[in-house]
Amino acid sequence: MAPIHKNPIQHLLHPNHSLTLFDSNTKYVCDGCKTLGIGKRFNCSECDFDLHEYCGTCPMNLSSFLHPYHSLKLVTRMPHGNRQLDRICNVCCDSIEGLFYRCKTCEFDVHPLCTLLPQTLRHVLHEEHPLRLLSSSESRTCVICKGACNAFSWRYRCALCDFDIHMECMLVQCKKQKTWLGISNEIHLLNKRNRMACLKDLHQMELKEEEKKK
Ligand SMILES: [Zn+2]
Ligand SMILES: [Zn+2]
Ligand SMILES: [Zn+2]
Ligand SMILES: [Zn+2]
Ligand SMILES: [Zn+2]
Ligand SMILES: [Zn+2]
Numbered sequence: 001m002a003p004i005h006k007n008p009i010q011h012l013l014h015p016n017h018s019l020t021l022f023d024s025n026t027k028y029v030c031d032g033c034k035t036l037g038i039g040k041r042f043n044c045s046e047c048d049f050d051l052h053e054y055c056g057t058c059p060m061n062l063s064s065f066l067h068p069y070h071s072l073k074l075v076t077r078m079p080h081g082n083r084q085l086d087r088i089c090n091v092c093c094d095s096i097e098g099l100f101y102r103c104k105t106c107e108f109d110v111h112p113l114c115t116l117l118p119q120t121l122r123h124v125l126h127e128e129h130p131l132r133l134l135s136s137s138e139s140r141t142c143v144i145c146k147g148a149c150n151a152f153s154w155r156y157r158c159a160l161c162d163f164d165i166h167m168e169c170m171l172v173q174c175k176k177q178k179t180w181l182g183i184s185n186e187i188h189l190l191n192k193r194n195r196m197a198c199l200k201d202l203h204q205m206e207l208k209e210e211e212k213k214k
Contacts, residue, residue, distance in 0.1 A: 009042060009056055013076065013099065017044045019056060030055055032099035033111050055099055058112045062101055065119045065133075066091060067108050072101035072115070089114055090135075091154055092167075092196065117196060118203030121156055121170060126163050131156035133167070144169035171198055 008018035013032055019042035030037050032055035042056035043049065062072045076099050077087065087096040091114040102109045120130040125143060134157050140149040143165050149155045155164045 004040070011042070011051060011056055013051070014044055014047070014049050017046055017049075019044055019049070019051060021053065021056075030098075032056070033113065034097040035094070035111065035113065052113060054116060055112050058115075062115060064101075064110075064115050066110060066115060066117070067103055067106070070103045070105055070108075072103055072108070072110065074112070075100060075102050091117065093153075113196065116200050117167070118199060121199065121203055122206055123156070123165060123170065125165075126158055126161070129158045129160060129163075131158050131163070131165065133157075134159075140164040142166045142169055144172050167196075167199070170202070 004021045004023055006021045008020045010018055011032075021040060022043050023040050025038065027036060027038050028041055028050040029035070030041070030052045031049050032051045035052075037050070037052045040053040042051040042053065058074060060074045062074070064072060077097055087100075087109050088094070089096050089100070089111045090108050091110050094111070096109050096111060100109055100111055101115060117133060120132050122130050133154060135154045136149075136157070140155070140157075140162070141147070141164065142149050142155065143163060145166065147166070149164050149166060154167050156167065156170055157164045
C-alpha cells in the first residue's frame with residue numbers, strides 16, 4: 001500500500017495511534033461503520049485498523065438534506081451493548097453498527113457513507129429534469145424494474161412528471177444501452193455499498209459535464 005501524502009489523523013475510535021491515508025485495491029471492513037470498503041482508507045500501521053476516508057474525517061454534527069429539520073450527531077454504537085433491536089439505516093435499510101449519524105428526536109439513523117448520496121441526479125430516460133432523492137409515503141412504480149417504490153423507501157424522483165427510480169436501480173443499464181457512468185466492471189457493482197458509491201461518482205461526472213458546457 002502506498003501512503004498518500006496527507007497529514008495523519010487522530011480518531012476517537014483509535015485514540016492510541018495516528019492513522020495514515022492509503023490507497024489500495026484490496027477490500028477491507030471499516031472499523032468505524034463496519035461496512036465494506038475498497039480503495040482509499042485510513043490505516044493504523046501497527047494494528048489491523050481501517051477507516052473509510054469519510055469515516056475518518058466526517059464531522060461530529062452534520063446537516064443533511066436527508067433529514068432537513070434537525071442536525072445529525074455522529075455517535076458510536078458499541079458492539080455488545082444491551083439492546084433490544086437491531087438498528088437499521090433509514091436510507092439504505094442495512095443494519096447499523098459502530099459509527100453512524102443519528103437524530104435522537106426522530107430516531108433517524110444513517111450510515112456516514114449514506115449521507116454522501118447525491119441529492120439530485122440526472123437519468124438518461126428522463127433528460128428533461130434532474131431527479132431528486134426523496135423518501136415518500138406515496139406508493140409508486142419504479143420505471144426501471146417496474147417494482148413498487150414502497151412507502152417510505154428512498155427513490156430518485158421527478159415530482160413534476162411523476163417519474164420514480166429506486167436508488168439502486170439508478171445504475172441499471174437501461175433501454176438506450178447507456179448509463180451516465182460508463183461502468184464496465186460489473187463485479188464492481190455487485191456490492192450494494194459500491195453501487196451507492198457509484199451514485200456519488202455519477203454526480204461528480206455530471207458536475208464536470210456541466211463545467212465543460214460553461
Ligand atoms: Zn466506514
Ligand atoms: Zn493502532
Ligand atoms: Zn445506509
Ligand atoms: Zn429529527
Ligand atoms: Zn427499481
Ligand atoms: Zn420531469
